[in-house]
Amino acid sequence: MTDLINEIKKQINDTVTQALEKIGADSQTEIEIEVPKEKAHGDFSVNTAMKLTKTLGRNPREIAAQITEAMNFADTYIEKAEIAGPGFINFYLKKEWLADGLRLAHDLGKDFGRTNIGGGKKVMVEFVSANPTGPMHMGNARGGALGDSLASVLDWTGYDVTREFYINDAGAQIEKFGKSLEARYMQLIGGEDSFEFPEDGYKGGDIKQHAQNYLDKFGSELAGRPSAERRQALINYALPINIENLKRDLGRYRINYDVWFYESSIHKNGEVAETIKLLEDAGLTYEKDGAVWIKTTEFGDEKDEVLIRANGIPTYFAVDIAYHRNKFEKRGFDRVINIWGADHHGHVARMKGAMEALGIDSSKLEIIIMQLVRLMKNGDVARMSKRTGEMITLSDLIDEIGVDAARFFFNLRQAGSHLEFDMDLAVAQNSDNPVFYVQYAHARIASILRALGAENITLAPADSIDLSLLKEEAELDLMTKIISLPQEIAQCAISMEPSKLTRYVLDLAALFHSFYNSCRVKCGDAALMQARLLLVETTKQVIENVLGLLKIDAPDEM
16 A cells, blocks of 8 residues: 555545445436545544435435434544534544654655556657757746656656657758758858848857858858858758757756657658548548648647648648557557646647548547746846846756756746746845745754764664554644655646645645644653654655655755
8 A cells, every 4th residue: 555545535435435335326426535624623524415416316414414313434544434514524534644754655665656647658748849959948948848748747656657859850940941051150140231040030149159060170161052051051050069069958857758759750751641640541632732731620620721832841730640549559658748828728729630631549649738937036027048148048047056946936826827037036045035945844854863873862663653642733734644645745746736846845845844843842741852853753754755746956955
């Protein structure tokens, strides 16, 4: 057993189901088990009686009374059940559930929180996938933290997880990249007026730097070659450098992908053409104005989309369909989770529709739409890098506030909510800074353990410690929070919202600080001291587990 709360919920479910069978009610009724908002209303609650009102034609309180009377609590953690309000049944647990739960958490240690709800299913999380034509900007930092943390959560809940970065190394963006490099290269040789810069070209300083570096290394011999050849040579030089820079910056951000998937690979192996042919064979395409269109209006889209331009080049959408077909049909993923920016919202329905058109269950494709981030510094919006005078890059952000603060702050809110990122708060060394607050709780526990160790006070074997001595409200609240970790992580996986973890660990830190202020670990009662020592050691481990999931350091000193 790795999740005591799940076991207790099963006991409640079985107890209610058996009681329903005894009273002749529908035992197939779904039993929803909730945690009451107020402690006085018990540890868990069900509304089963109210659900059966129409079926049984009786007052829900009468039904609840019948169910309660028919219950058998033998071999369970349930102490009693009471009827409340219009017909809720509130369950109160025996006190030993907390002691057993804490002992389980302590014994599992670094693995406490792991469950197997995923059952080994193959799931891919594709996130960031930034355009490789320039440096990674700050906007990718949120998607990186969310995607990487979600992948960790899925791993902890028993999924076979693959982290993937999709490299757009083909298509219109790369063509524009080549034209921009060519223009800067030719301008370096003949002056700015000698070669027109494309109106929609990339104007960043990195393009100029690539051109200058190429010129310094290989000279001006490209100037005499045909334009197409010149562009390709510059792309072949600059693109691998950009991709390595992406890998470097993401590595600094503690993100390590299992797969770097190159768009060019599905052009070369024919999968793009193969996918378009499948859509044509399914009668979902037509020609108009020299282009090939797909009937995305049949999937709920506002208008049909172009698959192949009039010049014969497949669109980004066509390639994206082939890429997603590759994920499901070629590589056999059971679930695919994409984290997209808010500007991709309109792409969701058409992509899911395209999967259905290919005979792929679109429910297996799950899209998380991530809203924008507004960086604040000194009370103002921060848009430009002080170092370069251009956009703030991921590297700039890490230099400014550190990886821990960036990853924690980007996981403070749900992906679908706008985020205002206070850079001054992120570096503050006080309890107003949430990541500092959590890390300080961990460091404080480490300090307690060092001080006790200096006096040769160490933890006895866990099975010899009497945890029933932990009776103070601050102790019980801390124990309850610790025990709920597997449920919290499971809920993160189900909702695909790792922000639940930052809220959990903030609450845990607050409960520890309350415990610290009201209960002395070193006390005159040796047995109580051992019980509290096990409690604080387990708290420290749980904080480490959560911060580890988020890839945030858990320092022993601050």
